Amino acid sequence: MLITGTSRGIGAFLSGYYAEKGYQVFGCSRGPVDFELENYRHFCLDISDEKQVLAMFTDIRKACGRLDVLINNAGIASMNHVLLTPYATARGIVDTNIIGTFLFCREAAKLMQRHNFGRIVNFATVATPLKLEGEAMYAASKAAVVSLTQVLARELAPLGITVNAVGPTPVKTDLIRSVPREKMEALISRQAIPRFGNMEDIANVIDFFISPESDFITGQVLYLGGV
Amino acid sequence: MADREKILNILFSAIDDFNEIRPGEAPISKSKDTILFGSGGVLDSMGLxxxxxxxxxxxxxxxxxxxxxxxxxxxxxxxxxxRTVGTLADYIHMLMAEQE
Incomplete structure (x- = not known):
């Protein structure tokens, strides 16, 4: 299993969760992780840098010869009115959220097709269907991830690979640290179940998507909280 | 740089792998003249x-x-x-020469 963005937040949680379940977990982030797990191996890289990504997949292929699950968790957000969003911020969001997801899907699928089996789980967000003000580039980038998920589901189905996405509600991580509290409460009040999400809510959806029995589930986006 | 003969052998090895992961499908034969894609080819678009x-x-x-x-x-x-295993070997040979 390969998880992106494992240095903190949801990615760090999922690394421990799946390592404990017995998966051999490969993780990556820009910097090192502050945890050690017996069946976890970390790569430091920029997920939108093709050369670095290819080198990591070569290492995984040499180490395991196969990859069954990819969880494209890494992502960045920026709370800003569009008139105050710098180009560099917009570019960074596109590179990490769209290009990074694309590169990992492509390279993972190359490994997965050798065994005619694979599970890819991408990360969407409720900010897209809720059309969240102040998150234009983030919501747009994740709309692209939804589109990518749905098209790849069709392109990769003949290779035994499913591609789905989980759309978390706000979870108390660094990603929302800078968002004002009243903004967050207003957002949560628009959910059918108005509470913060937690890591286990997300792991539950991923468990469903990656289960061997879910081989007829692909191209789906599951939003949490009743959005 | 790998010469054309070596590239052909790498492609034959790829053909072995490919035939292995597609059981039940017509295998590709290991010849430079094998037509891969297009009229008379052994591969459909997904196979390619x-x-x-x-x-x-x-x-x-x-x-x-x-x-x-x-x-x-x-x-x-x-x-x-x-088009064929041979034309693919030529193309790979050219790409590798350009990388040098």
Whole structure:
């Protein structure tokens, strides 16, 4: 299993969760992780840098010869009115959220097709269907991830690979640290179940998507909280 | 740089892998004259995609060189490099020469 963005937040949680379940977990982030797990191996890289990504997949292929699950968790957000969003911020969001997801899907699928089996789980967000003000580039980038998920589901189905996405509600991580509290409460009040999400809510959806029995589930986006 | 003969052998090895991951499908024969794609070819479009990926991986394993076979140039060539095993070997030879 390969998880992106494992240095903190949801990615760090999922690394421990799946390592404990017995998966051999490969993780990556820009910097090192502050945890050690017996069946976890970390790569430091920029997920939108093709050369670095290819080198990591070569290492995984040499180490395991196969990859069954990819969880494209890494992502960045920026709370800003569009008139105050710098180009560099917009570019960074596109590179990490769209290009990074694309590169990992492509390279993972190359490994997965050798065994005619694979599970890819991408990360969407409720900010897209809720059309969240102040998150234009983030919501747009994740709309692209939804589109990518749905098209790849069709392109990769003949290779035994499913591609789905989980759309978390706000979870108390660094990603929302800078968002004002009243903004967050207003957002949560628009959910059918108005509470913060937690890591286990997300792991539950991923468990469903990656289960061997879910081989007829692909191209789906599951939003949490009743959005 | 790998010579044409070595590249052909790498492609034959890719063909072995490819035939193995597609049980029940007509195997590709290991000859430079085997027609891969197009009229009389042994591959459909999905088969060609899989074979290209398998070949790229094999080339990287055997030579340590990462090349992209299906780029815009390959698609726009008048004579498709994916027509036969031999034309593909020629195309790979050219790409590797350019990387040097």
């Amino acid at each position: 995609v899989t074979f290209i990926v398998t070949s790229e991986q094999k080339i990287a394993e055997e030579t340590g060189i990462s090349i992209t076979l299906a780029d815009e140039r390959a698609m726009s060539l008048r004579n498709s490099p994916f």
